[in-house]
Each structure stands twice: as C-alpha cells, then as structure tokens.
Amino acid sequence: MLAPTLVASPHAHAPVSIERTMRLVMLALLPATLLGLWQFGWPAIVLFAVTLGAALLFEALALLLAGKPLKPSLLDGSALLTGWLLALTLPPWAPWWIGVVGAFVAIIVGKQVFGGLGQNLFNPAMVARVVLLVSFPLEMTQWVGPQPLFFAQTPGLGDALTISLDGLSAPWDAMSGASILGQVDLALQQGSDLGAAMPTLFPPLGALFGGIPGSLGETSALLLLLGGLFLLRKGVIDWVIPVAVLLGVAVPASLLHLLDPTRFAGPLLHLLAGATLLTAFFIATDPVTSPVSRLGQAVFGAGIGLLIYLIRTFGAYPEGAAFAILLMNAATPMVDHYLKPRIFGRDRRGQALPVAGDAAGERKR
Amino acid sequence: MRLFTIRGGVHPEDRKALSAGRPIEVLPIPKLLHIPLQQHIGAIANPLVQRRQYVAKGERIAHAQGAVSAPIHAPTSGRIVGLGLYPANHPSGLSVRTITLQPDGKDRWHKRIEGVADPFALEPAEIAQRVADAGVVGLGGATFPSAVKLGLGKRYALSTLVINGSECEPYLTCDDQLMREQAEAIVDGARLMARALGVERILFGIEGNKPEALAAVQQATAAFDGVEVVRLPMRYPMGSEKHLVQTLTGKETPARGLTADIGVVVHNPATAFAVYEALRFGQPLVSRVISVTGGAISAPKNLRVLIGTKIEDLVEHCSRFREEPARLIAGGPMMGQPIPELRVPVMKGTNGILALTAAETGRREPAPCIRCGSCVQACPCGLLPLAMAAQVRAGDLDAAVSSGLMDCIGCGSCAYVCPAHLPLVQCFNHAKGELAARGRAKQKQTETKRLAEHRAQRLEAQKRAKREAMAKRKREADLKKQAEAAADSEGAAASTPAAAVEEVETC
Numbered sequence: 001m002l003a004p005t006l007v008a009s010p011h012a013h014a015p016v017s018i019e020r021t022m023r024l025v026m027l028a029l030l031p032a033t034l035l036g037l038w039q040f041g042w043p044a045i046v047l048f049a050v051t052l053g054a055a056l057l058f059e060a061l062a063l064l065l066a067g068k069p070l071k072p073s074l075l076d077g078s079a080l081l082t083g084w085l086l087a088l089t090l091p092p093w094a095p096w097w098i099g100v101v102g103a104f105v106a107i108i109v110g111k112q113v114f115g116g117l118g119q120n121l122f123n124p125a126m127v128a129r130v131v132l133l134v135s136f137p138l139e140m141t142q143w144v145g146p147q148p149l150f151f152a153q154t155p156g157l158g159d160a161l162t163i164s165l166d167g168l169s170a171p172w173d174a175m176s177g178a179s180i181l182g183q184v185d186l187a188l189q190q191g192s193d194l195g196a197a198m199p200t201l202f203p204p205l206g207a208l209f210g211g212i213p214g215s216l217g218e219t220s221a222l223l224l225l226l227g228g229l230f231l232l233r234k235g236v237i238d239w240v241i242p243v244a245v246l247l248g249v250a251v252p253a254s255l256l257h258l259l260d261p262t263r264f265a266g267p268l269l270h271l272l273a274g275a276t277l278l279t280a281f282f283i284a285t286d287p288v289t290s291p292v293s294r295l296g297q298a299v300f301g302a303g304i305g306l307l308i309y310l311i312r313t314f315g316a317y318p319e320g321a322a323f324a325i326l327l328m329n330a331a332t333p334m335v336d337h338y339l340k341p342r343i344f345g346r347d348r349r350g351q352a353l354p355v356a357g358d359a360a361g362e363r364k365r
Numbered sequence: 366m367r368l369f370t371i372r373g374g375v376h377p378e379d380r381k382a383l384s385a386g387r388p389i390e391v392l393p394i395p396k397l398l399h400i401p402l403q404q405h406i407g408a409i410a411n412p413l414v415q416r417r418q419y420v421a422k423g424e425r426i427a428h429a430q431g432a433v434s435a436p437i438h439a440p441t442s443g444r445i446v447g448l449g450l451y452p453a454n455h456p457s458g459l460s461v462r463t464i465t466l467q468p469d470g471k472d473r474w475h476k477r478i479e480g481v482a483d484p485f486a487l488e489p490a491e492i493a494q495r496v497a498d499a500g501v502v503g504l505g506g507a508t509f510p511s512a513v514k515l516g517l518g519k520r521y522a523l524s525t526l527v528i529n530g531s532e533c534e535p536y537l538t539c540d541d542q543l544m545r546e547q548a549e550a551i552v553d554g555a556r557l558m559a560r561a562l563g564v565e566r567i568l569f570g571i572e573g574n575k576p577e578a579l580a581a582v583q584q585a586t587a588a589f590d591g592v593e594v595v596r597l598p599m600r601y602p603m604g605s606e607k608h609l610v611q612t613l614t615g616k617e618t619p620a621r622g623l624t625a626d627i628g629v630v631v632h633n634p635a636t637a638f639a640v641y642e643a644l645r646f647g648q649p650l651v652s653r654v655i656s657v658t659g660g661a662i663s664a665p666k667n668l669r670v671l672i673g674t675k676i677e678d679l680v681e682h683c684s685r686f687r688e689e690p691a692r693l694i695a696g697g698p699m700m701g702q703p704i705p706e707l708r709v710p711v712m713k714g715t716n717g718i719l720a721l722t723a724a725e726t727g728r729r730e731p732a733p734c735i736r737c738g739s740c741v742q743a744c745p746c747g748l749l750p751l752a753m754a755a756q757v758r759a760g761d762l763d764a765a766v767s768s769g770l771m772d773c774i775g776c777g778s779c780a781y782v783c784p785a786h787l788p789l790v791q792c793f794n795h796a797k798g799e800l801a802a803r804g805r806a807k808q809k810q811t812e813t814k815r816l817a818e819h820r821a822q823r824l825e826a827q828k829r830a831k832r833e834a835m836a837k838r839k840r841e842a843d844l845k846k847q848a849e850a851a852a853d854s855e856g857a858a859a860s861t862p863a864a865a866v867e868e869v870e871t872c
C-alpha cells in the first residue's frame with residue numbers, strides 16, 4: 001500500500017512559509033498604509049495602485065523571459081511587498097511614472113538580474129528609491145501636507161489623475177513643501193536656533209498620528225510601531241535588527257543633542273520622523289539582504305541606525321535611510337563571513353575545545 | 366538545581382496527548398517473529414541456531430562479534446523456521462540477515478534464566494558483563510551497546526550518570542509511560558549502572574511536560590542519596606546527549622568527543638529498565654515499549670512488544686488507520702526514519718511507530734532560500750545550515766566540512782523552521798553519506814598503495830636475493846671447480862619457488 005518514501009526527517013514542520021511571512025508583513029503595513037492613503041487622498045491612491053501593479057507586471061515579465069513558471073513566484077507575495085514598500089517611501093503626490101520606473105528598477109534591476117528571490121545583494125525597494133532620488137530630484141522631494149479624503153479642498157479622483165499625469169501644477173503646487181526633516185535642515189541653514197524652532201516645526205503628537213508632511217506611508221509613527229510589534233509577536237521578524245537600528249539612531253542623536261541643543265535635534269525627531277520606524281521594522285528586516293547570525297544582525301542594524309543619523313545630520317540629503325540600507329547591504333557578506341556563531345564544542349576559531357581534565361591529567365586514558 | 370541554557374532549538378507542537386497516560390499493553394504473541402541480526406551499532410551478530418531448532422524464551426540465538434556488538438535472544442519460545450534475508454526496518458527497504466521464529470505460544474523461559482540475589486554486591490565489571498550478555502543496547506534509539514558505555518569508567522574520570530528522560534521528540538510517550546509505571550525498577554537499574562560506572566551521582570532529567578513521570582521518579586528516588594530528579598525546560602533537542610549534559614552541568618563536550626570527556630555518561634530510562642531486568646531476573650532484552658501513535662492511527666497506544674514483531678501487527682492492534690497515512694515513521698517526527706513497508710519488524714531501537722496525516726507532516730514544495738537566518742537561530746550546534754546546504758548543492762563538500770558538516774547532529778531543527786521548506790537534513794545526510802563513501806574509497810586506495818609498495822619492495826628483495834644467489838652460485842661454481850662440491854647449489858635454487866608461493870599468498 002505504501003510506496004517506499006525516501007524522504008528525510010523531520011516529518012513535522014513549523015507553520016511557516018514564505019507566503020505566510022509576506023502576507024503577515026503586508027498585514028502589518030496595512031494600518032499605516034490606509035492612513036497614508038486617506039491622508040493624501042486620491043493622488044496617493046493612484047500612485048500606490050500603479051506602483052504595486054507595475055511591480056507584479058515586471059515580475060511576471062522577468063519570469064516569462066527567464067522561462068520560469070509564473071505561479072509560485074508571483075503568488076509568494078515578494079514582488080507585491082517590494083512594490084508596496086517602495087510606494088510607501090515615495091512622495092504621496094508623485095506622478096504615476098515615478099511608480100512605474102521605481103517598480104522597474106526594484107524588480108528587474110534590484111532583484112531579477114541577480115537571479116530572483118533570495119539572490120539579491122541589495123534591498124530592491126531601496127535600490128529603486130535611491131535611483132529615483134538621484135535621477136528625479138524634483139519629483140522626489142515635493143511633499144504635501146495631509147489633504148484627507150472627503151474634505152472640501154482635497155483633490156477628487158479627476159484632479160488626482162491630473163496630478164498623477166502632469167505632476168504638481170497650479171493650484172495644487174501651492175500645497176507642496178519640504179518634508180519635516182527637510183524643514184529642519186532648512187531652519188539650520190538659515191541659522192535658526194533649533195531648540196526654539198522645534199516645537200513649531202515638529203509636533204511629536206503629529207508625528208505619532210501622522211499629521212505632518214512626509215512620504216506616503218511614513219507619517220504615522222504609532223501605526224508603524226504597532227505593525228512592527230505585531231510582526232515581532234508573530235515571530236516573523238526577530239527583535240535584534242529593529243532594536244539595533246533604533247539604538248543606532250537614538251544614541252548618537254541623544255549625545256549630540258546634549259552637547260548642543262541649538263544645532264542638533266533630539267532623538268525623538270529622529271526616531272519618529274522620516275523613514276526610521278519603517279526602516280527599522282520593515283526594511284532592515286528584509287531577510288534576503290540582512291546578515292543571518294544574531295551578532296551580524298546587531299552590527300548591521302546599529303550600522304544602519306548610525307548611518308541614518310550621520311547622513312541626516314551631516315550629509316547632503318535630509319533623509320538617509322535608503323543610503324544607509326544600501327551601504328549596510330553591501331557590508332552584509334563580510335559581516336556574515338566574520339560574525340558566525342560559535343560551533344558547539346569548538347572555540348571561535350573552530351578548534352575543538354580542550355578536554356577539561358587534560359591539563360590536570362585527570363583523564364585516565 | 367540551577368540549569369544552563371543551550372543555544373538554538375525549537376518548540377514543536379508536542380502532540381503527546383494522543384498516547385500519553387495510556388497504560389502499557391502487552392501485545393499478544395504474533396504468529397511469526399522476524400529478528401534481524403543487526404539491531405545495534407557495531408558488528409552484526411553471528412547466528413547460533415539452525416532451521417527447525419527449538420528455542421526457549423531468552424535463549425541466545427546469535428552472539429556478539431567483536432568489541433562493539435550485541436548478542437540477540439529468542440523473544441519467545443518456538444521453532445526457528447528461517448535463517449536468511451528479510452526486509453529491514455530501514456528507509457532503504459533492503460533485506461538483511463534475519464532469523465525467523467515461529468512461536469509455540471507457550472512463552473516458556475529458558476531454564477538457565479536466573480537473577481542475581483544482590484546485584485549491588487557484584488563487581489562493576491561483572492555488572493557490565495551481564496548487561497553485555499543480556500544484549501542490552503541504548504533504547505532511546507541510538508542502539509549503542511550499553512555495556513561498552515558502562516565500561517567507560519575504566520578510561521575516563523567519571524562523576525555523573527545522567528538518565529535522559531527528556532523524551533523531547535513530539536508524539537513519543539513510551540519513556541514517559543514506562544517511568545510512570547516502573548519508576549522503582551528504572552531507579553534500581555540506574556543505580557546498578559552507576560555502580561558499574563563507579564559514579565556516586567545520578568541525575569534524572571525529565572521534561573516539564575511529564576509531571577506524572579516526574580512525580581513517580583521523584584518518589585522512587587527519595588530514599589537514595591546522590592540521586593536527583595531535574596525538571597527540564599521543554600525544548601527540542603533537549604534529549605541530545607551533549608545538549609542535555611550542557612543544560613544540567615553547564616559543561617560543553619568538546620567537538621568530536623564524548624560526554625565522558627567531561628565526566629558524564631548518559632543512558633535512557635528504558636535502558637535502565639532493561640538493566641534492571643537483566644540483573645535482577647537474568648532476563649535478556651527481548652521486548653520493549655513502543656508508542657504507536659499519530660493522527661492517522663485509530664487508537665494510539667503504548668505497547669510492550671516482542672522484538673521481531675511485524676509493524677503490521679502493532680498497527681492491527683491499534684485498530685489500523687483512521688485515514689490513509691501520508692507518512693509512516695519509525696521513531697519520532699524530528700529524527701525518525703520512514704518505514705518502507707508494514708511487514709518490517711520491530712527492532713531494539715524502535716521507540717515509536719507514527720502514522721502521520723498530510724496536515725501533520727506540513728510538507729510543501731521547497732522554495733528558494735531567502736536567507737532569513739531562521740535555521741541559524743534554530744541550530745543547537747551553532748552551524749550555518751543555509752551555507753552548508755549551498756556548499757553541498759554546489760558539490761563543494763570540503764567547504765561544507767570546514768563549515769562544520771561533521772558537527773551537525775542531524776536534529777532537524779533547521780529544516781523544521783525553514784520558511785522555504787528546504788530539505789536541509791536530507792542534503793546533509795546525502796553529503797555525509799558521500800563523504801563516508803569517499804573515505805572508504807580513500808582507505809581502499811591507500812591500502813592498495815601500501816600493498817603495491819610492499820610488493821615492489823619484495824620484488825626488489827627477491828632480485829637482490831637472486832643476484833646474491835647468482836653471485837653465490839658463481840662463487841660456488843668457482844669453488845666447485847676447485848673443490849668439486851656440486852650438491853651445495855640446490856638450497857639456493859629451492860628458495861625461488863618458495864618466494865613465488867609467498868607472493869601469491871599476499872597479493
């Protein structure tokens with residue numbers, strides 16, 4: 001009755017799969033995403049839909065060209081998640097083609113040319129973000145304040161299509177401005193005292209609940225944090241990377257803020273504003289492009305946090321999360337090589353542990 | 366008692382409720398017993414019986430060969446009806462040398478089966494010898510001859526005997542149930558083993574999911590000094606010898622070493638029970654307790670079964686399957702082996718028969734590795750399973766070995782948590798098999814080389830001898846000419862054929 005099965009142990013499996021991981025990450029992103037879509041209205045909804053659709057399309061195209069079966073890869077959710085993460089980091093009213101170009105770079109250049117899922121060195125969404133930022137600096141830095149759906153001055157679906165097709169023009173361009181981090185940079189350049197300017201520039205409650213200009217999905221720190229905690233709770237991500245990223249940002253920010261509060265913003269701004277939380281919980285934790293050992297992950301996360309802070313504070317860009325991720329992605333193979341776990345019964349160099357009794361001559365043999 | 370944490374490990378759903386607490390039932394004597402001669406690690410046993418011979422229960426039917434081996438005894442009284450090949454309880458399904466016994470139903474013990482009145486008065490070596498004669502092997506599944514392990518006290522400075530009652534594999538409840546029902550016998554056997562080893566301290570490690578067993582053993586040990594019962598945290602693979610010892614003592618066994626290197630010897634409670642039976646009653650190991658369980662079994666049970674009983678008979682006794690099992694396993698789900706067909710026999714090391722449904726196996730098609738590191742976090746040995754698997758896949762076995770392939774205990778924790786469902790253990794087993802084959806080939810090669818060199822040397826020696834003989838003959842001829850002593854040359858000529866014979870013998 002039973003054919004000999006040459007399957008090896010184990011014959012049980014934890015209830016995990018790649019699809020489940022991707023599904024749960026998207027679920028965790030949903031609250032922050034919905035809030036962003038509501039806040040920024042129809043133009044944001046159009047951009048989000050176009051970016052995700054394009055990501056799936058390019059994935060399918062690449063699979064067809066490579067002659068690989070469509071179904072398992074398309075359905076594992078990885079392309080959708082890449083598109084989703086990219087969309088969340090875009091300016092909410094960016095034109096539609098930003099989403100398409102971004103999806104192309106992410107899926108084709110960032111992932112498929114490396115050989116598909118699991119093979120890429122760099123986080124695809126972040127590759128796309130950096131390419132977009134460098135190639136289209138204007139479109140990538142036009143931020144709008146929240147214009148929630150169903151209010152009088154907010155653009156309707158028709159206006160949204162105009163914005164999406166033609167870019168920001170009158171009268172909507174009047175609503176655009178710098179992101180919160182950009183505003184802080186600007187204030188510094190104008191020589192204002194940050195300590196005095198902060199309360200008006202950066203209302204912490206606004207950052208928590210999403211009332212400040214910023215990328216599509218980065219504005220509500222609270223919802224991102226909740227999503228991250230959900231993933232931790234579900235065991236989808238490990239705590240090491242998020243904690244290391246947050247500490248990597250908070251520690252230098254606190255130190256410099258203590259030294260000179262007029263020039264350096266405090267840790268709260270750096271933790272709550274911009275891409276910090278999205279990066280810590282959703283982007284730096286990308287399994288493919290992060291180290292595999294706990295120790296390596298700690299180094300990786302701390303490096304990202306520190307780089308975010310340094311680029312924001314001393315670099316040319318007001319936000320440095322994408323650059324920080326890519327730099328640490330590049331370091332991942334080295335980190336993996338040097339920070340391996342210690343093998344049971346061996347020392348760090350791989351030599352068998354000495355037998356305790358040897359020296360004392362205890363061993364009778 | 367302070368416990369130490371081990372690295373990695375997983376928390377599989379334990380599924381023990383299926384058969385936990387079910388009293389051990391004695392399986393009726395089956396119609397036929399198929400007793401394989403290789404049921405232990407080491408050299409195959411040598412049969413002592415002939416076809417049609419009548420044997421009594423407990424009579425030795427095959428004896429141990431060499432230092433690491435174990436004898437085999439008749440599980441019941443009856444007639445030997447076969448001595449040949451029979452399918453093995455091994456995934457390959459290959460046939461192995463097997464004695465077939467037709468029970469006469471009387472289950473009559475051999476008349477010389479007799480216990481020792483006061484086994485604690487025996488010399489340690491005598492205890493080990495009796496354990497060896499009883500054919501006792503590690504019943505946790507490792508099947509290493511127990512007497513060899515009991516002799517470690519001669520070569521190592523030992524301090525502690527650990528009884529491994531963790532039973533960390535999901536589903537299995539045979540040790541649990543045996544500890545509940547036979548705690549005193551197990552403690553007695555453990556104390557005898559401690560005497561054989563020359564150690565004063567005994568630690569019973571039992572996972573916290575077996576409160577009844579913990580209580581029973583606690584009670585049975587209360588009267589003895591130096592015996593401690595430890596409640597272990599539930600984590601797989603707590604039952605891995607080296608990890609259990611680390612949990613209990615904080616000491617780490619050196620790579621490629623034995624726990625004896627750090628003064629500890631580990632035995633299983635069922636083995637302790639077998640030692641008790643061997644010493645107190647003189648009964649050799651002819652039966653064992655097995656959990657027959659899994660979601661596809663109609664009535665999961667703990668059974669005491671004669672060695673050599675067909676698995677089919679066990680399944681039959683448990684009212685067969687409630688649904689067609691997706692997988693049949695001998696052992697636990699984490700490290701057990703697939704059963705090739707139902708007619709293969711129970712062996713000394715068979716601790717469980719699992720009939721698992723498709724849902725229970727959780728099998729899925731493998732996907733690409735997403736480098737998530739779950740396997741790295743889960744590995745109790747600190748290895749990088751994803752890297753080793755990649756190296757094996759690329760055919761670079763040397764790289765896999767330097768990554769620690771030989772330190773892998775095959776526990777399956779990595780594959781259990783892999784979201785890509787990669788068959789990591791299968792990959793490592795394949796590589797280990799390949800390395801073993803290479804090792805054998807290499808050994809053969811060096812042996813051939815050694816023989817070839819040996820032969821060249823000998824030929825060289827022969828040539829030299831011939832030259833000398835020629836020279837001698839020449840001298841002798843010269844002498845002969847002078848002294849006319851012709852008979853002397855015969856001795857030298859005779860040496861040549863003798864050398865030729867020697868050559869044929871050694872090559």
Ligand code: SF4
Pocket residue numbers: 733734735736737738739740741750751779782783784785786787
């Ligand atoms: S658990 Fe599986 S997918 Fe994750 S790194 Fe290990 S092998 Fe790759």
Ligand code: SF4
Pocket residue numbers: 743744745746747748750772773774775776777778779780789790793
């Ligand atoms: S099977 Fe080997 S590599 Fe995998 S977790 Fe166990 S010891 Fe580590």
